[in-house]
Amino acid sequence: MKYWCILLVTMILPLTLSANDCSVTVGSMEISQSVPDKVSIGEEYVNNIELRAKTNVRKVQATVFLSPGMEYVKSTPPAQVDGDTLTWDYDQMSAGETQQIQLALRASSEGELTACATVSSIPVCCATTFAGKATLAVEKTGPATATVGQKVTYTITVKNTGSATARDVKLVDRIPEELAYSKTQDRKEIRHSLGNLQPGASKTFTLSLFAVARGNACNVVEISASNAEAVSDQACTDIRQLGAELVLQCRSVSFINKYSKNTLIIRNTGDATLTNVKATVNISDKLKVVKTSIPAEGYGSRSTWTFDEIKPGEVKNIDIVVISKHKGKHCIEASLSTAEGLKKSANCCTEWRGFAAILIEMIDTEDPLIVNEETTYIIKITNQGTADDHNVKIDVRFPQEITPISASGATKGTVEGKRVDFQAYPVFRPKQIIEFRVRAKGVSTGDARIRVFLTSELLKKPVPEEESTHVY
Structure with a gap:
């Protein structure tokens, strides 16, 4: 609301060129003029006029009256011209x-040229009340990504950017279905009363929620x-x-003193990158690591591999070649951990066995023979395996x-015509040698071929061996 006190004063002030300039206070206004001392007929000259407000005023009007012999040329600002009367209006001045006012004039006749100026105004007294406006602004920030089970923290900043106090400020936060207020409460809305907020003031809050769904x-x-x-x-x-899979592949059966390949497979089955992934393998003391496809941190009974990150869908395969000198069931155990807290384990066991390796040899003690002369065929069998x-x-x-006469050896032999059959030898130990002998004689001339066939639990298909004897 504004209150005005108004006083209207009007005064006319005559001015002469001989005075060159003049000034006078008229009520709440002061007006002054300045002109040159002398000019020539037809010459333009400038009258500089200044208005100064002593108090706040409204409806200000300056008026200049020109005497005969003076012509108006122009002015800055432009004047309102009414014959020899010039006026300038201003709505208000503080x-x-x-x-x-720069007034350009021209002298049109000889003699004294006089310009008289007057100013009028309405003095005012102004009382001011400021009307402000409260303007709210809010900014909410949080992580771009998170994983299921992780705590997610958001920052909320509320500001009053206006010019008036914001009253009874309230905050409502709506929680989407992928987030939860806590692991035990399923609130979907959070409300807070912030009170009043002064112009330029701000309040900052943090809100921690839990990621519960992708x-x-x-x-x-x-x-x-x-x-x-x-x-x-x-x-x-x-x-x-987050998701990870750990698989350990191995052979069900391997043989001692032979290499056996195992494969450790690490797979990121989720849609978030796994970081600081550590895979550890603990190996039976009956096994020895020969080599790995990816260098490990340490060998022996414990080996570790560390990967800075494994992206979604990415797979890491590690081949681990081992050997053993010991029969029996030997196992490998694997474990996996990540910076995100995932833990996985796997194991695989292999039955390590020895293997039989049978060597059969046959020689004759006499060669060549003459008809009715005898010789002995010595058959030696060796288990070279483990x-x-x-x-x-x-x-x-x-x-x-040639015709067989008799048989002897590790088991009983039976002669039937041109064939000798030995009974089975029940258990043939590693590195053991067993021997069989067959006595025979030449019965007709020719280049003879004596053949022996060996079978066993290992060798289902007969293994042949042959010896030549020439009979004259």
Whole structure:
């Protein structure tokens, strides 16, 4: 609301060129003029006029009356011209404010040329009340990504950017389905009363929620006041699922003193990158690591591999080649951990066995023979392997040139015509040698081939061996 006190004063002040300049205070205004001392007929000259307000005034009007022999050329600002009367109007002037008028004139006759000026105004007294406006602003920030089970913290800043106090400010935060207030409470809305907020003031809050489901979670906050328009902002977080798979592949059966390859498979099955991934393998003391496809931190019974990160869908394969000198069931155990807290384990066991390796040799003691001359066929069998073989059995077959007479050896032999059958040798130990002998004689001339066939539990298909004897 404004209160005005108005005083209207009007005065006319005559001015002469002989005075050159003049000034006078007229009520709340001061007016002054300045002109040159002499000019020539037809010459233009400038009258500089200044208005100065002593107090706040309204409806200011300056007027200049020209005497005969003076012609108006122009002015800055332009004047309102009515014959020999020039006027300038100003809506208002503040205390101490000045206005300049440059009036260009021309002398048209000889003699004294006089310009008289007057100023009028309405003095005012102004009382001012400021009307402000409260304007709310809110900013919400949070992480761009998070994983299921992780705590997600948002920052909310509320500001009053206006010029008046925001009253009864309230905050409402709406929680999306991918987030939860806590692991035990399923609140979907959080409300806070912030009180009054002065112009330029701000308040900052943090809100911690838990990621409970995969998806793009947009958390919206709304700010309202009793005397300001409501505002809102949101922060969106991509909630991802962590996942890892650890598989250890090995052979069900391997043989001692032979290499056996095992494969450790690490797979990121989620949609978030796994970091600081550590895989550790603990190996039975009956096994020895020969080599790995990816260098390990330490060998022996414990080996470790560290990966800075494994992206979603990425797979790491580690081949581990081992060897053993010991029969039996030997196991490898693997474990996995990540910076995100995932833990996995796997194990795989291999039955390590020895193997039988049977060597059969046959020689004759006399060669060549003459008809009715005898010779002995010595059959030697060796287990060169590392495991037992069972039911080792040989059969010897003679051609028409030679006939078997008798048989002896590790087991009983039976002669039937041109064939000798030995009973099975029940348990054939590693590095053991067994021997069989067959006495025979030449019965007809020719180049004879004596054949022996060996079978066992290991060798299901007969293994042949042959010896030549020439009969004359």
